[in-house]
Amino acid sequence: MTTALPYDIQQLKHCADEIVLNVRELAAAGWTPATSSNFSRRIDQHHVAITVSGGDKGRLTGNDIMVVDLDGQPVATDRRPSAETLLHTQLYKRFGEIGCVLHTHSQNQTVASRLYAGAGHVRLEGYEMLKALSGNTTHETALELPVLPNSQDMHTLAAQVDALLDRQCMWGYLIDGHGLYAWGRDMAEARRHLEALDFLLGCELELRKLQR
Amino acid sequence: MTTALPYDIQQLKHCADEIVLNVRELAAAGWTPATSSNFSRRIDQHHVAITVSGGDKGRLTGNDIMVVDLDGQPVATDRRPSAETLLHTQLYKRFGEIGCVLHTHSQNQTVASRLYAGAGHVRLEGYEMLKALSGNTTHETALELPVLPNSQDMHTLAAQVDALLDRQCMWGYLIDGHGLYAWGRDMAEARRHLEALDFLLGCELELRKLQR
Amino acid sequence: MTTALPYDIQQLKHCADEIVLNVRELAAAGWTPATSSNFSRRIDQHHVAITVSGGDKGRLTGNDIMVVDLDGQPVATDRRPSAETLLHTQLYKRFGEIGCVLHTHSQNQTVASRLYAGAGHVRLEGYEMLKALSGNTTHETALELPVLPNSQDMHTLAAQVDALLDRQCMWGYLIDGHGLYAWGRDMAEARRHLEALDFLLGCELELRKLQR
Amino acid sequence: MTTALPYDIQQLKHCADEIVLNVRELAAAGWTPATSSNFSRRIDQHHVAITVSGGDKGRLTGNDIMVVDLDGQPVATDRRPSAETLLHTQLYKRFGEIGCVLHTHSQNQTVASRLYAGAGHVRLEGYEMLKALSGNTTHETALELPVLPNSQDMHTLAAQVDALLDRQCMWGYLIDGHGLYAWGRDMAEARRHLEALDFLLGCELELRKLQR
Numbered sequence: 001m002t003t004a005l006p007y008d009i010q011q012l013k014h015c016a017d018e019i020v021l022n023v024r025e026l027a028a029a030g031w032t033p034a035t036s037s038n039f040s041r042r043i044d045q046h047h048v049a050i051t052v053s054g055g056d057k058g059r060l061t062g063n064d065i066m067v068v069d070l071d072g073q074p075v076a077t078d079r080r081p082s083a084e085t086l087l088h089t090q091l092y093k094r095f096g097e098i099g100c101v102l103h104t105h106s107q108n109q110t111v112a113s114r115l116y117a118g119a120g121h122v123r124l125e126g127y128e129m130l131k132a133l134s135g136n137t138t139h140e141t142a143l144e145l146p147v148l149p150n151s152q153d154m155h156t157l158a159a160q161v162d163a164l165l166d167r168q169c170m171w172g173y174l175i176d177g178h179g180l181y182a183w184g185r186d187m188a189e190a191r192r193h194l195e196a197l198d199f200l201l202g203c204e205l206e207l208r209k210l211q212r
Numbered sequence: 213m214t215t216a217l218p219y220d221i222q223q224l225k226h227c228a229d230e231i232v233l234n235v236r237e238l239a240a241a242g243w244t245p246a247t248s249s250n251f252s253r254r255i256d257q258h259h260v261a262i263t264v265s266g267g268d269k270g271r272l273t274g275n276d277i278m279v280v281d282l283d284g285q286p287v288a289t290d291r292r293p294s295a296e297t298l299l300h301t302q303l304y305k306r307f308g309e310i311g312c313v314l315h316t317h318s319q320n321q322t323v324a325s326r327l328y329a330g331a332g333h334v335r336l337e338g339y340e341m342l343k344a345l346s347g348n349t350t351h352e353t354a355l356e357l358p359v360l361p362n363s364q365d366m367h368t369l370a371a372q373v374d375a376l377l378d379r380q381c382m383w384g385y386l387i388d389g390h391g392l393y394a395w396g397r398d399m400a401e402a403r404r405h406l407e408a409l410d411f412l413l414g415c416e417l418e419l420r421k422l423q424r
Numbered sequence: 425m426t427t428a429l430p431y432d433i434q435q436l437k438h439c440a441d442e443i444v445l446n447v448r449e450l451a452a453a454g455w456t457p458a459t460s461s462n463f464s465r466r467i468d469q470h471h472v473a474i475t476v477s478g479g480d481k482g483r484l485t486g487n488d489i490m491v492v493d494l495d496g497q498p499v500a501t502d503r504r505p506s507a508e509t510l511l512h513t514q515l516y517k518r519f520g521e522i523g524c525v526l527h528t529h530s531q532n533q534t535v536a537s538r539l540y541a542g543a544g545h546v547r548l549e550g551y552e553m554l555k556a557l558s559g560n561t562t563h564e565t566a567l568e569l570p571v572l573p574n575s576q577d578m579h580t581l582a583a584q585v586d587a588l589l590d591r592q593c594m595w596g597y598l599i600d601g602h603g604l605y606a607w608g609r610d611m612a613e614a615r616r617h618l619e620a621l622d623f624l625l626g627c628e629l630e631l632r633k634l635q636r
Numbered sequence: 637m638t639t640a641l642p643y644d645i646q647q648l649k650h651c652a653d654e655i656v657l658n659v660r661e662l663a664a665a666g667w668t669p670a671t672s673s674n675f676s677r678r679i680d681q682h683h684v685a686i687t688v689s690g691g692d693k694g695r696l697t698g699n700d701i702m703v704v705d706l707d708g709q710p711v712a713t714d715r716r717p718s719a720e721t722l723l724h725t726q727l728y729k730r731f732g733e734i735g736c737v738l739h740t741h742s743q744n745q746t747v748a749s750r751l752y753a754g755a756g757h758v759r760l761e762g763y764e765m766l767k768a769l770s771g772n773t774t775h776e777t778a779l780e781l782p783v784l785p786n787s788q789d790m791h792t793l794a795a796q797v798d799a800l801l802d803r804q805c806m807w808g809y810l811i812d813g814h815g816l817y818a819w820g821r822d823m824a825e826a827r828r829h830l831e832a833l834d835f836l837l838g839c840e841l842e843l844r845k846l847q848r
Binding site: 599 | 762764765768773775827832838839
């Protein structure tokens with residue numbers, strides 16, 4: 001007899017399949033070195049599917065996905081979620097329309113976070129690729145991608161993110177020495193935002209080397 | 213009963229297959245980040261197969277290809293073509309022998325476009341690879357690859373391209389902060405021109421870092 | 425009739441399968457150019473499975489794995505182990521808990537080893553990725569990755585490594601102009617340490633180019 | 637009825653299979669952009685299998701391999717060999733033990749050739765990887781990889797190569813603005829030399845950026 005779960009198992013399976021497919025591609029691109037990074041997808045109004053901590057992301061399977069509620073507490077499982085789960089769930093809790101959060105550690109992301117931590121943001125301006133971020137309809141715009149100080153206290157980090165969200169609409173942020181968080185209404189949008197931000201950071205770093 | 217189409221459906225299928233195969237390879241190389249880039253292939257004297265706007269190019273299928281006429285208007289479809297369609301069709305309309313137009317966003321292309329926008333061109337000289345561009349038979353030549361200012365008005369961009377084509381034979385151009393357009397008489401030639409120009413831009417950027 | 429082997433053949437097969445799978449992935453990432461690099465896995469208290477010298481690591485098979493004892497001497501085989509075998513076995517002999525040693529030659533590793541050979545170490549500090557090294561629980565730490573002078577005399581190199589291990593806990597070291605050794609209690613941990621150290625070296629090199 | 641061929645068809649097939657397998661891997665690594673590069677393998681004392689000119693090397697098949705004699709003349713075929721065939725056959729003709737010649741255009745190769753053309757060589761010193769070149773048994777050696785001026789006249793290039801070979805043993809050379817030639821007694825050795833030289837050039841370029 002199947003115990004009644006508080007979420008739709010088919011919907012979880014759909015979310016898990018989508019996470020596995022996309023994370024394997026991100027791992028192949030080298031954005032999840034040394035078992036780093038974590039990824040989540042909203043199941044419904046109260047539940048989120050999220051990768052468990054650790055594990056080679058190039059070998060991710062459905063078994064590496066667990067369910068948490070919007071406070072980051074495990075649902076119908078003995079597994080313990082990653083400490084960073086809170087940085088995912090705070091977004092789902094605050095914005096009902098957010099459906100997917102992706103956190104990676106590409107070299108571009110980590111290097112840019114170190115380089116611009118002092119300034120507190122990376123200014124991205126004049127790129128056609130800015131249009132890949134929902135809401136932008138022209139390259140004649142500028143984006144200041146926030147860089148937060150790193151902390152092992154997730155409540156501190158979450159409070160910093162909340163303070164930023166009080167002041168501006170945004171689709172991602174960097175944590176110093178760490179990596180990038182990006183999100184969207186669904187997997188496709190979150191992935192597009194993630195790729196666009198990484199591409200823009202890569203261009204900025206190259207231009208900085210070339211323009212001195 | 214099949215409605216008569218103004219183009220040969222087998223010819224469209226051939227074009228679409230060729231686009232899908234080549235675009236997936238370009239996506240795997242990282243040249244189409246964040247659903248950017250678009251690609252087209254001439255079907256006949258009056259029709260062009262072109263990718264629809266958006267979508268992960270690594271997952272492109274024949275369903276993501278539509279047909280437009282040489283003014284960029286949709287043919288026998290409800291789908292709306294991408295705004296940049298005009299930059300493809302102006303080339304097919306002006307030159308009967310052009311069979312393929314490829315537009316990508318590699319990091320080399322975007323960085324070079326930013327760096328050389330002020331000069332209005334990138335000078336490429338002394339490379340054996342210049343022979344990959346049809347018409348060149350020696351490395352003892354120079355190519356000035358144009359860099360156009362970016363605009364969200366495709367008619368402005370198209371007019372700039374037309375003015376350049378009045379003055380010179382060319383197989384590609386950059387748009388500032390954006391990416392590269394390259395073309396050829398068929399897919400193989402367009403792809404060869406695209407790869408050669410990207411390679412030459414990559415070499416120039418590296419040499420600029422090394423020679424200062 | 426099967427001759428009795430001093431090790432469990434099933435355990436060897438398990439180790440060899442694990443080595444082949446992981447080494448092919450490292451080869452695909454370009455970390456084993458020109459048949460370089462070698463890899464080992466502990467079978468039991470007295471035996472180690474190790475790759476034979478040479479051969480394209482992208483085509484590694486179980487036949488390219490041999491067994492040595494903890495002094496690096498071949499066991500039940502006519503094959504001769506690589507000269508560098510001693511740098512593997514000294515670790516297994518000294519630390520009973522070490523189960524896997526990986527040695528690669530990525531460009532980041534070789535370049536960093538040349539650049540920091542004079543200092544004798546690379547200082548890695550302020551990165552979240554430091555937590556990928558077992559024992560680290562915060563980014564607020566620093567790691568001094570040793571860089572040893574290169575030598576063709578493995579006893580000289582092994583003595584230098586032993587002297588370092590007398591003074592500190594460590595999970596890897598560089599050899600000047602050569603590459604990286606990393607290890608762990610099992611393949612997953614050794615691989616995580618290898619990837620984390622390579623990532624950190626890559627970030628340091630990029631920052632050094634960007635911060636001058 | 638099969639016409640008697642002056643070479644062993646099975647031996648040709650073996651050579652062609654080896655070329656196709658290795659060239660597809662080199663193409664996947666990005667070393668043959670824009671249909672560049674050519675590759676050959678000795679069939680016997682008088683015949684060489686060589687890739688025909690042009691064509692996407694990622695799609696190379698046995699049909700893209702032809703047979704030439706040691707003067708570079710086509711044997712039992714109507715196909716015309718590439719102009720650079722002479723740079724392959726001069727090596728087979730001069731050294732009976734050479735079995736394979738590989739010519740590629742990676743970005744490292746082209747950039748290094750431009751940067752060191754004035755000096756006439758790239759000095760490679762202090763790398764363990766030097767041992768990948770047959771005859772070297774220690775890293776305590778130095779290699780001066782020649783850089784020849786480019787020319788569209790293959791007889792001029794061949795004469796320059798012959799003059800170098802009169803003075804030294806070597807396993808490869810660069811041509812300015814062009815790419816790398818490397819060779820060996822069989823495919824495995826030629827490939828190892830090619831990869832080792834490319835790796836060493838990549839390290840030198842990175843160190844030059846970092847050490848200024």
